[in-house]
Amino acid sequence: MLRHLILCIATLAALPAQAQLRVGETGLSLTGTGTVATDYLFRGISQTRSRPAYQISNLELSHESGVYVGAFLSNVSFAGTNARQEIDIFGGYRFTVAGLNLDLYGIWYTYPGYTPAPGQFGLNYAEGALKVTREIGPVTLMATGAASPNFFGSSGTGIYLEAGADWRTGLLDLTAGARVGHQWVERNPRFGAPDYTWWALTLGRDFSIAGIGTVTASIGYYQTSISRQDCAPINGRGQDICGARALAAISFKF
Template sequence: MRKFLLASTALGAFALAQPAQAQVALGDTGLTATVTGTAASDYLFRGISQTRSRFATQLNAEVAHSSGFYIGGFLSNVRFLGTDARQEVDLFGGYRFTALDFNFDVGGIWYTYPGYDRAPGQFGLNYAEAQLKVSREVGPVNLLGQFNYSPNFFGSSGDGYYLEGGADWKTGIWDLTLGGRIGHQWIQRNVRFGTPDYAWWSVAISREFAIEGIGTISASVGYYDTSISRGDCAGRQDVCNARALGSISFKF
């Protein structure tokens, strides 16, 4: 389940520990390529671990045009209780533009889990979401908002609605950025998804370290939690509880 994000994605920062991005111009085509590599202590999607509290390695790649249109993909390891799904591969695309001093990102994401062998009685995992992101910089603070809708959410759980807000503050102290997020997920068929409708929140801090002639390393650490009790978490797992998340990203 990318953020991702997407970011998840990478724009929208600390929901996935704010990975860094690098852009490379592709000749005179107006196209730029962006590649992000991340290693993290966990893979959290909207506050819930996708790796059952295990280490995650991720790759995000994007090609964007100067007109604002973009396409890309995301890859991560995953581990879900009761399934043999081990990879997540997402495809995404959309259009970014600025209006009235606000930055908009309108697009869609197709989440897939190749290699998942759907056993009799199990539900499908693949799903699609429409996404709208809005941001605005006010001095050293970047304000962020996001809305997602899926007509058939993860696990064939029906309509899924997601709303998120947050802010990133460039503190001016040791080049640190402090970010916070709060979101809420609504799910039509909670039994199939495995949790009730829930809220999640996070606070994280990050810093970039430039390496001349090579690239930039971005390090982040944060605290994440949800409103889901252990008894209401799918299979009574510990994937919904409070935790710290650390990550290192490399842009090149």
């Protein structure tokens, strides 16, 4: 993993320095995050089969009113398929009520270039979600609920709940985080796994560069309740994409 983290740092250093782009007096601004990580985990499950991920996340055009649209791009690798990239399109509205920060949004997950082989199903799906956060001193609490009418792999209704907290420790400017989530899926055989719980503990630090942006270094431990045998089995054998793992990442926010 150390070798991968060094690769992360070297790759990120090659990125051009950019600052937040404001669009004249329109109230619009463009932001984004470039990330290099040792893996791409989505709700605790590896999307790259434990290989490095290269991502543009939260590429976002937002308005001061709270309305925004954006995109997420990443490499992926699903065993037995020709899916190699993921491009998600999202949009939503952020607002504040009674001290709570709310984010109501929708996402269209797509996998360009993927062609289903005989017996395989479509991967694209839509999801609507609501995220709520609240800051209490150095702690930020969060909760998310999401629903899809036809989840990944044409697996029917998907319901997801997540809760967590981030604590600005005051020690070396480190932020400690914890997350726990649960995914329900209507057609588990098509999804490739039973309903499951995942959790994570993370540690990160921001490095601000005046007039340029913010570099974030992070490391985390992730685990799911899915056994190896039940993890997206192929020919009766489960895969090593749902088990415990560490993830290291370097991100550049502009």
